[in-house]
Structures are given as structure tokens and as C-alpha cells.
Amino acid sequence: MTHLYTENKRKAFLLLALLFGLIWQAHASAPKNLKVTPEPGWAIKLPARTTTKINPDHVNGGYHYLLTNVQYELALQETYHQYTYKLLTEEGVQNSSEIRLNFDPNYEQLLLHKVQVWRNGKAINKLDLAKVKVIQREEGMDAGIYDESLTAILVLDDIRVGDVIDYAYTSKGYNPVFGGKFFTGFNLQQYDPVDELLVSMVVPQGRKLQFKYHLDARKPETSTSNGKTSYTWHLKNLPATKMDNNLPDWYDPYPGVYVSEFKSWQEVARWALPLFEVKEAPSKKLQAKIDSIKASTGSDEGRVEAALHFVQDEVRYLGYEAGIGGYKPHMPNQVFANRFGDCKDKALLLAYMLRQMNIKASPALVNTTLDGHISNLLPSPSAFNHCVVRVELLGGKTYWYDATISKQRGSYNNIYMPAYGKALLLAPGTKTLAAVSGPVTEGPTVKVREIYSIDKVENDVVLEVRTEYSGAEADYQRSSFATTSMSDIEKNYLNFYANAYPEIEFADNLRFEDNELDNIFTVIEKYSIPGFWQPQHANEDVLEAWFSPLVFNGYISRLQSSKRTMPMALNHPVHVEQSIKVLLPQAWPLDNQDQEIDDEAFWYSRKIAYSSKGTELNIDLAYRSKQDFVSPEATATYLRNQKAMVDNMVYGLTFNKGLVDSISDFKFSWTVGIMSLLTLVLLGFGAYKLYFWDPAPVGGELPYGGESLGGWVIVPLLGLIFTPFSVIVSFISEGYFNANLWENISGNGSGAFLVGAEMAFNLALLAFSGLLITLYLKRRSSVPKLMVAFYVSRLAFMLLELALTSAWGIGVANEKFGSNLLGTFAGVAIWVPYFLLSSRVKSTFVERLYPQHEEVYAEEEEEQAAVR
Incomplete structure (x- = not known):
């Protein structure tokens, strides 16, 4: 028995200790700065509002505010709040049947005055401090901010549709960091209509407030008594604010008042x-x-x-x-x-x-x-x-x-x-x-370059993408790549293009380059796209392919609202360029196109250019925002320009399978062949005439036969011998004698002219190089000047071609053309001075068609004999 008594006693003691601990913990955790008090005597009391004439269809959220009442007493550092609202729907009951009050326990007290529910004309008291739960929510935690603010929550029980909830409280204490200075701001109109609104400030006469009124906000009624000045806004039957969507962050659509005890920015x-x-x-x-x-x-x-x-x-x-x-x-x-x-x-x-x-x-x-x-x-x-x-x-x-x-x-x-x-x-x-001034960036912060390689319509298409980010875009991409696994990045990139090309797959691993010094972050992608060409719904014999600037498109603001009274927000600053190059398996008979839109809010450009032979398509797009909003009066014009821009971003090609043979098969053009032969005959006659040009040697007449071909003089000869072969290969690869080529570019006058000019110049090179080889081997005196003409004429023609293609918008200036131009320029820079200044050249090319040095030798021998 003694043992049992002792055990029970121990259990009882532990139970009492546990109970005491729970009571102590509850007492200790209850915030000392939360309590129930009567309403402050200084606050203006308003009659209870329990009915409204507002149509429930004109409000949102299933509830409607009958009264919003906020009053400030600066000397006491108190702010009185009273809110009365009616629950109109089940959704309103679901979402608005609990009261949440935030406060900072470091300097602020929360004084609860009343919480009541009006039903059938009677007030039901719902204020029970024991039911108030205080939690530390830390709403800024996800953003890395902890402010220790508390939220007092009172969940109301037995709430029904039609109930009017009326509660009032006072927050006492202002943040001491402001040194007693007061400032605030408030709206005099809300999104939904409000039956009654009261804002009041009681200010000691020695303190001066600054007021600024936004939009058509009313000025307060002012009264003075007992050494205090009261500023009061008391408004009834406030209409809803008619708001537009997509407002800039800086635009406040509500009439309101800014109040501050700070007189200037210097004082702040x-x-x-x-x-x-x-x-x-x-x-x-x-x-x-x-x-x-x-x-x-x-x-x-x-x-x-x-x-x-x-x-x-x-x-x-x-x-x-x-x-x-x-x-x-x-x-x-x-x-x-x-x-x-x-x-x-x-x-x-x-x-x-x-x-x-x-x-x-x-x-x-x-x-x-x-x-x-x-x-x-x-x-x-x-x-x-x-x-x-x-x-x-x-x-x-x-x-x-x-x-x-x-x-x-x-x-x-x-x-x-x-x-x-x-x-x-x-x-x-x-x-x-x-x-605040940041670095000025003249060029785009996003540059996208896509190359579609199409070797045959039925085959998979290879897409190579190189995206170059700079400025803020580079910072963002660098951070994104540093915090995301490469597998997830590749998945996101693939899904991005899969929206347009469902069967797309990676052809190589995604790579990136980070130029930290210049802050340029480059992403490199390569894909294989099966089923790139899809049959038209109306005619399965016609295949179509669409080229959409997907990256470019993602930076464009897409807005639809046209009837506006408020500014419309735009993405800004945005400067993006995207080039799409399509390497075609054959010529496409299409014209070049240019479009430019210069709107008040943005500038847009699109250029479509085909190479002179029609086998390369270049689409270049550029977009630059000018401001972060569109004014209401400019909205209609903006939307028209936006539609014009969006409508022509995507470019398509069609391919008729029924015409494949007529497009791809070689068909000899007798017209071009005969004209080429006649041209070559005329050029050959000119070369024959030029063969008899017999200038004096560059270094003057020599008393001996000159040097043999050797040393560096051999190198240009090798280039000359290679020239006729390269011209013949060019004629075959470029399809100059293919009638289909000329049929496909017949609608493009500038393209046809350039192809014809290229063909004529190549024929001239064929004839001229044959003449030069002959003269070179004979070490004729005319070679140095003719070689200079050979190098200079090639460079001059390429520069002329580049100028014409740029002026006519024809995309011929590709990498191959650029490398050829660079090689030709290098040839001019090296060999023109060599043939003009080299002593070896002067002593090698001395032979004349009509030699004169034998007469000189004879005269010298006669003079020597006379001396003897």
C-alpha cells in the first residue's frame, strides 16, 4: 500500500507540474501589448451602418464595405480603425469571416475595442480575447526578410450570408526611428464602391503637415480647438474606381492624399x-x-x-x-x-x-x-x-x-x-x-542567331542557335545557370522549342560561354528537327515550313485593351535582335522585303533577303522599347502598330512535291550556253589582242636574257594555274547553265542581274587567266602590269558586289563570301606591291614580243671596237 501511495503521489506531482507549466507558458506567450479597451475618447464616433443600397453585382469578393474609418491622434501616437462590411455571398462568408490585425511588438500596442455581428437588426458581441490567436507569420520570409511582426487572428463563429461585421481597434505607438515625425498616405476611393469613408487627423498646432493631393482628391475640412487642429475627410456614397488593366507600377489609379511632416528631401x-x-x-x-x-x-x-x-x-x-x-x-x-x-x-x-x-x-x-x-x-x-x-x-x-x-x-x-x-x-x-545613371548600352542586350540547315526537304532539319546576352540579361542568365542543374536547363530549352516543333531533339549538348570581362553570356544550342515540313490541310502535296522568332517574341509586350483612361505598362527597357538564316537545298523564287514601324513606344524592323542565287534566306528582326508605358490617347495607334508587328513576325515557305522534279533536276539552258560561248569568244579575242601588247620591261632593257622563273615568282603562277579550274568548278556547282535556276530568279531583277554579272566576270577570269599563264611562262614584259590588273579587278568586283547586295538587300554577304573577300584583299596587299617593286620581278619579266636588245648589243660592240 505504501508503494502504491508513493507512486500515485509522484504521478499527481508530475501532473500538477505539467499543468503549471502549460499555464505559465500560455501566460508568458500571450503578448503584453494586446488587450481589450474602450474606444478612445478623442475619436469621432459614427452611427452604426447595417444596411446598404449597393447592388451586390457591383462588388467583388462577396462582401461590401459600408464604412471605412481611420483616425490619427499624433500627440498620443494612436491610430483608430473601424471597418464595417456586409457579407453578400457564400464566398464572402468563406473568405471574410476572420479578422487579421498586424502589428509590430517592438513599439506598437494593439487595443481591441469591439467585434460585433449585426443580424436582423441586433448586434452580437464576438470579441473574446481568449479566442484571439497571435502568430508570427513572417510574410517576407521567402524574400529573406524577417521583421518579427505579429498577426492577431480572431476566427468568427456562426457567420452567415447577410451578416454585417463591425470591428474597431487602435494601434498605439509609432516607430521611434522617425524621431516623432509623422507621415502617411491614403486613398479616398477604392476599387469597389463604399457607402461611407472617414479619415481624420488630430495635430498639435505647433506641428506643420504637408499635404499633396493626387488626381481629384478632395481637401479636408479643418477645425481648431484646445491647441489642436483637426483635418477631416468625410465622404459618402463613393463610386467604384474604373480601372484599366496592365497599369505601370508607378501609376496610382485612386484619388488620394499624401501627408508628411518632412518639409523637404534635405530634411529626410x-x-x-x-x-x-x-x-x-x-x-x-x-x-x-x-x-x-x-x-x-x-x-x-x-x-x-x-x-x-x-x-x-x-x-x-x-x-x-x-x-x-x-x-x-x-x-x-x-x-x-x-x-x-x-x-x-x-x-x-x-x-x-x-x-x-x-x-x-x-x-x-x-x-x-x-x-x-x-x-x-x-x-x-x-x-x-x-x-x-x-x-x-x-x-x-x-x-x-x-x-x-x-x-x-x-x-x-x-x-x-x-x-x-x-x-x-x-x-x-x-x-x-x-x-541615378547606369551604363549606356547602344546595342541590343539580347542577340539571337538561328541557322536552319535544310539539305533536302524530306530530311531532318538541323537548327543551330547562338544567343548572346549582355548587361542585365547576362547577369540574369549567369545567375540562372549557377542555380539550376544543366539537365533541367536542357529540358527547359528543349521544351521551349518543342512548342513550335514537337519532334525536336538535341543534336549536341547545350553549352554556354561566359565572358565576364565584357559581361557577355552566350548560350549555344543545336537541335535536329524531324518532320519540319508539314503538309497543308487543304493540299497534302504542298508542304509548308514556318520560321518563328520564338526568343524575340518572348520580349514583346502583348496587350489587348484599347479603350483606356489610364496608361498601359510595357516591358522596358528592351532591346533585342534576332537573325534567322535558312540554308535552302535549291533556289526559291521570292522577293526581298523590308518593314519598319516607328511607334511612340517602340521601334521595330524586319528585313527578309534572299541570296543572289535564292538558296539562302535571311530574316533579321529588331525591337527596341522607348518607354515603359503607353499613354491613353496613344493606345489605339499602339495596338494597330503592335498588330502589324506581330502579324508579320512569322515567315513561311511552301514546297510543292508535285514540282520537285522540275525544280531539282538539271535542265541545260541552251540560251545561257550560247550566250556564254559568244561572250567567251569575244573575251578570247580581247585576250588575243592583249597578247600583242608589248611594253618596255618595268626595270628597263637588260643586256642579257633576264632571270628564269624561280623563287617567289613561282607562287603567283600556281594561283593562275588554279584559277581556270576553280572557275569551271564554280560554273558546275552554282548551276549557271541550269535553266531551272534562271526560271526561279526571273522574278527577282536584282538577283538575276548579279548572277549574270558573276557569270560574265567568271568568264572574263577564265580568258584572262589563260592569257596570263601563257605570258607568265614566256616571261613577257607585260606580266607585272597585267598581274596588278588581275588582282585589283577581282577585289573591285567583290566590293562592287557587296555594295550592290547591301543596297538591294540581297543576303550574299555570308561567311564564305567574307572569307573570299578577305583572301582577295590579302592577295592585293601582298602581290600588287610585289609586282610593282620586286627586283626579281623586274629582272624576270623582260622578254618582249619584238626584242630590241640585239640592236643595243650591236651598237655597244661598235663603240668598243672604235675605242680599241
């Missing part, structure tokens, strides 16, 4: 500057890092790059922003030791490190969404949501950097900076906002 800078003041010396480890950067780089520019890369890539983004921490950065030693920080922490660390290297650097506050429209706001700390750094190098040149962007590369003067527009520089003497 004076407030913020002490928060960023560093009074401590660098720690040993931080100093060691600074010394390492100084030792490894000998210039200020290099040190800026090294410090920026360290803070961007080795100090991860994570912020504790509870209370004052939302505005005051942590000191550099702490951030360096933790190796993490938010935007202001990282900005201050970067600026501090650069200052320790005697480089002028200052943090600066910016707004990431207003894009330069921050000047529309009143001066206040709430105008900013981000922190960057401005650096001033020798000579006074300034550069801006964002320390939160990882994997940025490039030199100090071309590192991408987002278009933040305006910044508040945290430096002594700041009086106004400064313009």
Missing part, C-alpha cells in the same frame, strides 16, 4: 544620415579583407569591382528588420561577420569598405517601382524601399551599384544598374534627389 536626408553613420573601426577580419583587395588590385577601379563582387556574391541577402531595424542598417563589422544582410546592410558595408580604401562612396535610398516618379510623392522615409551605393572616382565621375544583385560582371563602368530614376544620397550637403 538629415534624418537618415545618422542611421548610416559608422563610428567603429573595421574589425581585424574585415580589415584583412580590405587589405587583401588593396593588395590584389592596383587601381581604384579594380578595387571597386573586387569589393562589389565580394558584397554581392559572398554576403547573402537576408534581413532582420524588426522595429528600428527596418530603417537603420546593421554595422559593417556585424554584417561582415554574419555574411548576410539586407539592402541597406550590404550597401553600407560596400560603401564602408570603399571609404577605407580612400574611395568616395555613399549609400543612397531609391524606390524600385516608381521609375523616376518618386518626385510625385511628398518627402518622407516611406518614399523609399531600397538602398544602393554611389561611387565617385578620381575626376569626379560617378557610378551607381546595387549590392543586392548577385553574379554581376563587367568592368566598373559598364556594370548594369536598374533604372531606379531618382535617389536620395546619404551624404552631407544633400538637398534634393539625385539622378
Whole structure:
């Protein structure tokens, strides 16, 4: 019995201890700054609203606000809230039957006044502090921000359609970081209609508020009593705001009021500057890092790059922003030791490190969404949501950097900076906002080059893609490749093209090249596309192939709304180019096309060019945005231009299988053959005449037969001997005598002219090279000048051809043409001076058709005999 009693006693003691612990834990976890109190006596009381005349079809979400009531008492640092709304549908009951109130426990108290449900004209009290759950949600956790804010949640029971929920509370305490300064902003109209709205501010007479009214916002009614001034907006039957979609981030569609106790941006800078003041010396480890950067780089520019890369890539983004921490950065030693920080922490660390290297650097506050429209706001700390750094190098040149962007590369003067527009520089003497300037990029940030190789219509098509990213696009791609497995990247790339070509497969592994110095990131792809040509639905004998600039298309803003009263947002800045080259198995009888659209918001160009022989198609597209929005009055024009652009991006080819034989089989053109023969006869006659040209040797008459062919003189002869063979091969490969070629380019006048000119010049080369070989072997005196003419004429014709193709938009200037042009230019540069200046040339090509040196010898012998 004694043992049993002792065991029961032990169990009872443990149970009591557990119960005591639970009670203590519940008491300890209940926030001291949450309690139930009466409504404040200073707040304006409004009659209860329980009915509305608003049509339920005119509101969203299944509920409707009857009253929105917000009042500020600046001296007490209290804000009173009252909200009354009616549940109209089951969805409204589902989504709006719990009350959530956020507050910061570091400086704020939450005073609950009432929570009641009106049903059938009677109020049902629902305020029970025991049912209020307080949780720490950390809504910014996914973005790396922890602010310790709490959410008080009251789940209402027994809620039905038609109930009116009415609750009121006061938040007491303002963030001490602002030094007692007040600022806020509010709308006087909402997306849905509101029956009644009240906003009031009670301000001590010694405190001066600045007001700015947005759109057609009304001014307040003002009254003064007991040393306080009240500003009140009391509005009823507010209509819904008629909003357009796709609004720019900086555009506020609601009439509203901005309020601030800060008189100027200079005053905001004076407030913020002490928060960023560093009074401590660098720690040993931080100093060691600074010394390492100084030792490894000998210039200020290099040190800026090294410090920026360290803070961007080795100090991860994570912020504790509870209370004052939302505005005051942590000191550099702490951030360096933790190796993490938010935007202001990282900005201050970067600026501090650069200052320790005697480089002028200052943090600066910016707004990431207003894009330069921050000047529309009143001066206040709430105008900013981000922190960057401005650096001033020798000579006074300034550069801006964002320390939160990882994997940025490039030199100090071309590192991408987002278009933040305006910044508040945290430096002594700041009086106004400064313009944020990033590196100026003239060319496209995305350049796509696709090559479709089609050796035969029935075969698989090979697609090679080379995409070159620069600026912000290179930073993004570099970061994406660093955080994604190559297998997933390849899968995403393949699926991207599979939307257009379902049977596509990789023909080679995806590769990338990273030029960090110039900040150019290049992705290289190669695919095989079976079934590229598909039969038309109406006629299966006709195959069609479509070439769509898929990458290019992804950067174009596609907007549909035409009836607007508000600006329409566009992707900006965007500058992208895409070239599509199609290597065709045979000539296609099509014309070149050019199109250009110059809109207020964008510029677009498309050029379609076929090579002179019609076997190469080049499609070049370019798009450049001009601004980040379209004004309402310009929307109709924009949409027309957008449609014109989108409609002609995709280009198609057709192939009639029934005409394959007539297109591909060789059919000798007797007309071209006879004309070529006559041309060759005329050129041969000209060469025959030129054979009798008998100029004096370049080096003058020699008393002996000259040098034999040898040394470097042999090299040009080998090129001459090769020329007739290369011309004959060209005639065969280019199909000059194929009647189908001339039929297919007959509709292209410029192309036919160039093909004819090429053919005539090749015939001239055939005749001229045959003459030169003969003269060369005879070491005739005319060879040096004729060789100069040979080299110069080839270069001149190629330059003329290049000029004509550029002027007529014919895509002949491909890699092969470029290499041939370079080789011809090199030949001119080497051999023209050689034949004009070489002593070996002068002593070799001395033979004349009508020799004169024998008479000279005879005269010399007579003179010598006379002397003797």
C-alpha cells in the first residue's frame, strides 16, 4: 500500500507540474501589448451602418464595405480603425469571416475595442480575447526578410450570408526611428464602391503637415480647438474606381492624399544620415579583407569591382528588420561577420569598405517601382524601399551599384544598374534627389542567331542557335545557370522549342560561354528537327515550313485593351535582335522585303533577303522599347502598330512535291550556253589582242636574257594555274547553265542581274587567266602590269558586289563570301606591291614580243671596237 501511495503521489506531482507549466507558458506567450479597451475618447464616433443600397453585382469578393474609418491622434501616437462590411455571398462568408490585425511588438500596442455581428437588426458581441490567436507569420520570409511582426487572428463563429461585421481597434505607438515625425498616405476611393469613408487627423498646432493631393482628391475640412487642429475627410456614397488593366507600377489609379511632416528631401536626408553613420573601426577580419583587395588590385577601379563582387556574391541577402531595424542598417563589422544582410546592410558595408580604401562612396535610398516618379510623392522615409551605393572616382565621375544583385560582371563602368530614376544620397550637403545613371548600352542586350540547315526537304532539319546576352540579361542568365542543374536547363530549352516543333531533339549538348570581362553570356544550342515540313490541310502535296522568332517574341509586350483612361505598362527597357538564316537545298523564287514601324513606344524592323542565287534566306528582326508605358490617347495607334508587328513576325515557305522534279533536276539552258560561248569568244579575242601588247620591261632593257622563273615568282603562277579550274568548278556547282535556276530568279531583277554579272566576270577570269599563264611562262614584259590588273579587278568586283547586295538587300554577304573577300584583299596587299617593286620581278619579266636588245648589243660592240 505504501508503494502504491508513493507512486500515485509522484504521478499527481508530475501532473500538477505539467499543468503549471502549460499555464505559465500560455501566460508568458500571450503578448503584453494586446488587450481589450474602450474606444478612445478623442475619436469621432459614427452611427452604426447595417444596411446598404449597393447592388451586390457591383462588388467583388462577396462582401461590401459600408464604412471605412481611420483616425490619427499624433500627440498620443494612436491610430483608430473601424471597418464595417456586409457579407453578400457564400464566398464572402468563406473568405471574410476572420479578422487579421498586424502589428509590430517592438513599439506598437494593439487595443481591441469591439467585434460585433449585426443580424436582423441586433448586434452580437464576438470579441473574446481568449479566442484571439497571435502568430508570427513572417510574410517576407521567402524574400529573406524577417521583421518579427505579429498577426492577431480572431476566427468568427456562426457567420452567415447577410451578416454585417463591425470591428474597431487602435494601434498605439509609432516607430521611434522617425524621431516623432509623422507621415502617411491614403486613398479616398477604392476599387469597389463604399457607402461611407472617414479619415481624420488630430495635430498639435505647433506641428506643420504637408499635404499633396493626387488626381481629384478632395481637401479636408479643418477645425481648431484646445491647441489642436483637426483635418477631416468625410465622404459618402463613393463610386467604384474604373480601372484599366496592365497599369505601370508607378501609376496610382485612386484619388488620394499624401501627408508628411518632412518639409523637404534635405530634411529626410538629415534624418537618415545618422542611421548610416559608422563610428567603429573595421574589425581585424574585415580589415584583412580590405587589405587583401588593396593588395590584389592596383587601381581604384579594380578595387571597386573586387569589393562589389565580394558584397554581392559572398554576403547573402537576408534581413532582420524588426522595429528600428527596418530603417537603420546593421554595422559593417556585424554584417561582415554574419555574411548576410539586407539592402541597406550590404550597401553600407560596400560603401564602408570603399571609404577605407580612400574611395568616395555613399549609400543612397531609391524606390524600385516608381521609375523616376518618386518626385510625385511628398518627402518622407516611406518614399523609399531600397538602398544602393554611389561611387565617385578620381575626376569626379560617378557610378551607381546595387549590392543586392548577385553574379554581376563587367568592368566598373559598364556594370548594369536598374533604372531606379531618382535617389536620395546619404551624404552631407544633400538637398534634393539625385539622378541615378547606369551604363549606356547602344546595342541590343539580347542577340539571337538561328541557322536552319535544310539539305533536302524530306530530311531532318538541323537548327543551330547562338544567343548572346549582355548587361542585365547576362547577369540574369549567369545567375540562372549557377542555380539550376544543366539537365533541367536542357529540358527547359528543349521544351521551349518543342512548342513550335514537337519532334525536336538535341543534336549536341547545350553549352554556354561566359565572358565576364565584357559581361557577355552566350548560350549555344543545336537541335535536329524531324518532320519540319508539314503538309497543308487543304493540299497534302504542298508542304509548308514556318520560321518563328520564338526568343524575340518572348520580349514583346502583348496587350489587348484599347479603350483606356489610364496608361498601359510595357516591358522596358528592351532591346533585342534576332537573325534567322535558312540554308535552302535549291533556289526559291521570292522577293526581298523590308518593314519598319516607328511607334511612340517602340521601334521595330524586319528585313527578309534572299541570296543572289535564292538558296539562302535571311530574316533579321529588331525591337527596341522607348518607354515603359503607353499613354491613353496613344493606345489605339499602339495596338494597330503592335498588330502589324506581330502579324508579320512569322515567315513561311511552301514546297510543292508535285514540282520537285522540275525544280531539282538539271535542265541545260541552251540560251545561257550560247550566250556564254559568244561572250567567251569575244573575251578570247580581247585576250588575243592583249597578247600583242608589248611594253618596255618595268626595270628597263637588260643586256642579257633576264632571270628564269624561280623563287617567289613561282607562287603567283600556281594561283593562275588554279584559277581556270576553280572557275569551271564554280560554273558546275552554282548551276549557271541550269535553266531551272534562271526560271526561279526571273522574278527577282536584282538577283538575276548579279548572277549574270558573276557569270560574265567568271568568264572574263577564265580568258584572262589563260592569257596570263601563257605570258607568265614566256616571261613577257607585260606580266607585272597585267598581274596588278588581275588582282585589283577581282577585289573591285567583290566590293562592287557587296555594295550592290547591301543596297538591294540581297543576303550574299555570308561567311564564305567574307572569307573570299578577305583572301582577295590579302592577295592585293601582298602581290600588287610585289609586282610593282620586286627586283626579281623586274629582272624576270623582260622578254618582249619584238626584242630590241640585239640592236643595243650591236651598237655597244661598235663603240668598243672604235675605242680599241
